[in-house]
Amino acid sequence: GPLPQRSPPSVAPPRGGRGFFRSSIQEMLVAKPLRVGLIGSRFMGKAHSNAWLSSGRFFDLPRDVVMSAVCARDPKATAAFARRWGWAVSTTSWRELVGNPEIDLVDIATPNDLHAEQAIVALEAGRHVACEKPLAGTLEEATRMRDAAIAAKGRGVMTFVWFNYRRCPAVAFAHQLVRRGRLGRIYHVRAVYLQDWGGPETPLLWRFDAARAGSGAHGDLNAHIVDLARFLTGEEIVEVSGAIEKTFITERQLPPAEGARGTKRGTGRGRTGRSTVDDCVLFIGHLSGGGVA
Numbered sequence: 001g002p003l004p005q006r007s008p009p010s011v012a013p014p015r016g017g018r019g020f021f022r023s024s025i026q027e028m029l030v031a032k033p034l035r036v037g038l039i040g041s042r043f044m045g046k047a048h049s050n051a052w053l054s055s056g057r058f059f060d061l062p063r064d065v066v067m068s069a070v071c072a073r074d075p076k077a078t079a080a081f082a083r084r085w086g087w088a089v090s091t092t093s094w095r096e097l098v099g100n101p102e103i104d105l106v107d108i109a110t111p112n113d114l115h116a117e118q119a120i121v122a123l124e125a126g127r128h129v130a131c132e133k134p135l136a137g138t139l140e141e142a143t144r145m146r147d148a149a150i151a152a153k154g155r156g157v158m159t160f161v162w163f164n165y166r167r168c169p170a171v172a173f174a175h176q177l178v179r180r181g182r183l184g185r186i187y188h189v190r191a192v193y194l195q196d197w198g199g200p201e202t203p204l205l206w207r208f209d210a211a212r213a214g215s216g217a218h219g220d221l222n223a224h225i226v227d228l229a230r231f232l233t234g235e236e237i238v239e240v241s242g243a244i245e246k247t248f249i250t251e252r253q254l255p256p257a258e259g260a261r262g263t264k265r266g267t268g269r270g271r272t273g274r275s276t277v278d279d280c281v282l283f284i285g286h287l288s289g290g291g292v293a
Contacts (some may be wrong), residue, residue, distance in 0.1 A: 033064040037097045037127075039118060040109035041072035041081045044132055048109050048162075049085035071097045098122040108132055112219070113212045116141035123152040123159070130160040133223045137214025163227045175232055186233045189293035191225035193217075198279065203255035208275040216277030218245070235287040243283035250275055 036052055038045060052067050070087040071094045072078040082090040091097055098106050098121055105128040108118050116136050122129050129149075136142035149159040165171055177183055198207075198217070206212045213219065230236060251272045285293040 031063050033066045035066045035068040035102055035104045036107055037069045037071070037100070037103040037105070038067075038087065038107045038109060039071045039094045039097060040132075041070060041078055042109075044109040045070070045072070045081070046085070048107055049081075049087070052107075053086050068103055069097050069100070094118055095121065098125050098127055103127060105130060111206050111212050112137045112214050116145050119145055119159075120148045123148045123157060126152075126155065126157055128158045128160075130162060132162050133227075134214060134219035135161055137212070137219075161227075163224065163231070165224050165228060166231050171228065171232070178232055178234070185291075186235070186287070186289060187291045189229045189233060189287070189291065191229055191293065193221040193225050195221060198249075200249050200252075202249075202252065204252040204273040204275065205255060208252060208277050210276040213277055215281075216247070216275075216279055218278050218281035222281055229285075229287075229293050233287060233289065233291070235289045235291070237285040237293060238288050239286040241284045241286065243281060245278045246280045247275055247277065248279045 038048060038052075040048075049067070049070070052065055055061060056065050067085075067087045069089045069091060070078060070082050070085070071091050072081065073092055075090070075092050078090040078092060081087070094110075097103060098118070106118070106122040108115055108122075108129065108131040110118065110132070112132075112134055115131055119129050119131050129152075131145075136145055152159065166175075178186065195217075207220065208216065210216075226237065252275050254271045254273050287293055
């Protein structure tokens with residue numbers, strides 16, 4: 001059935017007379033709430049839930065956000081997740097979620113190998129899609145997602161990739177400086193993303209399986225710095241002159257059974273598996289404006 005909707009927020013009459021107040025109310029009623037459905041309830045699902053929950057309090061949004069539904073595999077855990085994070089309903093069927101006409105935007109926060117199918121089905125159903133990065137595990141999947149996004153755009157459906165660092169104040173300010181010409185021509189971009197997660201004690205989660213993740217640090221971390229280089233300069237990386245890829249931790253302890261406690265540290269009692277993704281990727285790129293990165 002229809003998902004619950006929140007009533008439009010009350011507003012205080014602004015200065016400017018009754019006519020201004022009346023037109024503001026009319027505009028508010030025309031701007032329907034944005035009804036969001038989230039797929040995924042693990043680490044990124046929590047981060048996204050917190051963001052949706054806080055967005056209306058932190059930003060002056062043109063539309064009210066309604067956290068309509070969340071989807072994950074375990075029905076009991078997903079119901080508890082919905083109660084804790086403020087989602088109206090929960091389901092274990094992502095196809096049911098994306099097919100529900102009461103959902104306007106689908107937020108995809110699942111493992112990388114699931115992105116393509118979920119995003120394409122959602123776009124074909126007329127839902128706006130905001131997808132986690134890396135966008136896809138293979139070039140073939142990314143191409144199909146691109147084609148689906150182009151086709152959906154013609155129907156007024158929008159797509160987004162969660163490159164959240166674009167919204168950091170320092171990055172936003174740097175973007176303004178470049179656009180205003182305050183830095184002049186950009187000759188050199190240097191970018192490093194260092195993270196302490198993924199050391200020897202981190203177990204063999206899906207992120208270390210190339211069949212599911214597609215890549216390791218390159219797709220998980222370098223995706224952000226590649227995007228920031230493009231975002232800040234307004235240019236594209238058109239050529240790569242050299243690259244080095246290294247997997248430092250080749251064997252990792254197997255994690256406990258899914259849903260058990262302690263998934264952040266290896267508790268496989270000596271049993272190990274092989275990591276098939278990179279722990280580090282370094283490369284030199286050429287920018288379309290003549291600079292290097």
